Amino acid sequence: MDKTETEAIRDVLAGDRDAYRVLMDRYFSSVTRVAFRITGNEADAEEAAQEAFLRAYNKLSSFRQDSTFSTWIMRIVMNTAINLVERRNRDLSYHASRIDDEPSPTDHTVRVSDKQSGPETMLLNREAASLRRTAMAELTPMERTAFTLRHMEDVPMAEIAAALNVTSNSAKQAVFRAVSKLRRSLTPVAGGLR
């Protein structure tokens, strides 16, 4: 861990809460991106990131500085985001804004704008997004987390295992199960299973 971070942590523990801004500036974006991969929507991603930073702050005195702050905060946000997804799954009345190709206020969906796309690309993107969303919904929270972090964020398997509090082999199996399920989901359209 570099000197600036160590000093920021020391200052926070000495009572200077504004010193926490240094850590937030460095990691909030990546933490939110990971939360977004797990939750699948912007509002929940920000909520999980906020909660993770708050929990890290309140537990900062127990943070052993032999590991890096980034690994520690990633571990916290993954757990927070998974718990949030599980909570949302149980609460059927909750509808956060979700990314969709057809934004609709009744379905609480929004679209991430892509200014460089032409009509043809947009049509293809729309179909692909719909397919991806359906397939991802079939995964368990752990499978989704392990897969997105390994494949989309390139996080090493050992780090994913540590963050999810499971063995490296369990994390690996979760990724394999996820790819297998996604591949089967693509079967009808792309000849995913040959």
Next chain:
Amino acid sequence: MRHFSEEELIAYQLQENSDAVAISSHLENCRECADVSESIAETLRVFSAEPAPQPDLERNWHRLRANLSVLTPQRRSRFEFLRWNWAWPATGLAAAAIVLLTVFGVYLHRSGEMKRNVAVNGHGPITVEPADPAIASHLEAAERLLTEVNNSSGPLDEGTREQAHSLLLQNAIYVRNARNSGALGEAAILENFGRVLTTLDNEPATEHSTWRLRLEMNTSGLLLDIRILQQNDDRSQGVTQ
């Protein structure tokens, strides 16, 4: 010619397989495996990273700052090392658990050769038919919670206790489903897990509560049972081809 399983080919595509050279040369000669491998690669391409929204740092900082209390520096006690008095019993327990795991692993390996059903901690045979596809998610949550219980040195944090509370009702449903479908071994394990959840939900968190829970309810053994249930569930869903 030995064909490679789907799992091995997924590991190869994710660059997690140490046998990459052998797989690569096999794919050049085997059309069947090459097709599966290409289909996995295609799946990974379809699910490559989508753009993620950029958070507004300034707004988020103001929101977070409003919730931050000013921390007061803690004075270190001269008798700090006494807090580590749990380390020796924990080491002893861990060694005993390793021996038990080894013996149990050998037993499972041998019994697996004879029949497909397995017995866990004397609860009788566990079905290989998944009663409910959603149980995979429940077992994962159970595994994470028990790992937290087994690894925490102090009281459990609020988030973990909340999670235990929310798992409690869900667990009762899975116990009933397991009983109704005749999976008595699975029902017994989930019932034991339910006892851990009830204790977590009702007893106040003290410095030694997690440690006592581990000793009284054998959460390490329960974690092993849950992992075996997960493996049985994976096997019955047939991850590999």
